[in-house]
Amino acid sequence: MLEWLKQPGFFGTHATLGADISQLMATLFTGLFIIGWVQARRRQADAHHWLMLGGMVTMLVFFTNYYLFRQLGVLAVEGKEGFGGSQDLYDHVFIPLLTLHILLVIIGLVMAVYMIVLGFRAQAFDQGKRMLGNVTLLTSWGKIGKIFGGITAVILLLFASRVASAGFSSRKLMVYLGLLLLIAIVFSVEITIQRIWPNAERRHRVLGRFTMIIYCVLFVTGSVTYTMLYILYPGKIG
CATH class of the missing domain: 1.20.120 (Four Helix Bundle (Hemerythrin (Met), subunit A))
Structure with a gap:
């Protein structure tokens, strides 16, 4: 490919x-x-x-x-x-x-x-x-935690599959960790967003x-x- x-x-x-x-x-x-x-x-x-x-x-x-x-x-x-x-x-x-x-x-x-x-x-x-x-x-922190946990598991599985097929790379790890960090920020912002725009x-x-x-x-x-x-x-x- x-x-x-x-x-x-x-x-x-x-x-x-x-x-x-x-x-x-x-x-x-x-x-x-x-x-x-x-x-x-x-x-x-x-x-x-x-x-x-x-x-x-x-x-x-x-x-x-x-x-x-x-x-x-x-x-x-x-x-x-x-x-x-x-x-x-x-x-x-x-x-x-x-x-x-x-x-x-x-x-x-x-x-x-x-x-x-x-x-x-x-x-x-x-x-x-x-x-x-x-x-x-409105979404509670508990529900967000469960969703984020599921997403984290999926991303870690994707990273593991990449490592298995193409080998480990610190740069790849940084990319996946960066994605997780961004998603975590988005979920954190969601709490603020729902206070600003609850409708x-x-x-x-x-x-x-x-x-x-x-x-x-x-x-x-x-x-x-x-x-x-x-x-x-x-x-x-x-």
């Missing part, structure tokens, strides 16, 4: 097939989420629900597998051989941009899971019509808008990173 992703891409740049697929899918998902946002603005709740649910689940499956297979974030910062520009440009523009992009990827994936769950928790039906419920959503409808709208902004910025940083790596300053790493 990894060797297949390293083949030349189809956009006619210096990118690999994996990079071109990633850019294409990022464009597709961003477009879908913008359509979903428009549907929400037009109160097309049912269409919005299924489009966003399908889009987010597909995005989670695709990008989780893609980054696990390709380890793009780890690969791209292993050395300047992956970047054909100057050292100054690499240190002060490319690396900060790439770091921001990877951070947004993690936040975006976590928010996708969060919004899927929130979407189901916040929904209500009136005579068969889907809408956001005007109810209070299900209000919370869904505010966090949905925030998530949409994250995805749009993520698309921009990803596109700029792609352009720098594979068009303006191509290097040896694909």
Whole structure:
């Protein structure tokens, strides 16, 4: 699979097939989420629900597998051989941009899971019509602890499977621990969020808008990173 992703891409740049697929899918998902946002603005709740649910689940499956297979974030910062520009440009523009992009990827994936769950928790039906419920959503620390424990077990199993198939790496360990830390922060923030926006409808709208902004910025940083790596300053790493 990894060797297949390293083949030349189809956009006619210096990118690999994996990079071109990633850019294409990022464009597709961003477009879908913008359509979903428009549907929400037009109160097309049912269409919005299924489009966003399908889009987010597909995005989670695709990008989780893609980054696990390709380890793009780890690969791209292993050395300047992956970047054909100057050292100054690499240190002060490319690396900060790439770091921001990877951070947004993690936040975006976590928010996708969060919004899927929130979407189901916040929904209500009136005579068969889907809408956001005007109810209070509260989660206890005990329930959050159980959920986080389950997620931790899954992530540790994923890490163990990676170690079994590809060997141990401290960098891989840092990636998985970083993911756990981020999820822990999100759950901690949830307690604050439910105090600020206890109302299900209000919370869904505010966090949905925030998530949409994250995805749009993520698309921009990803596109700029792609352009720098594979068009303006191509290097040896694909």
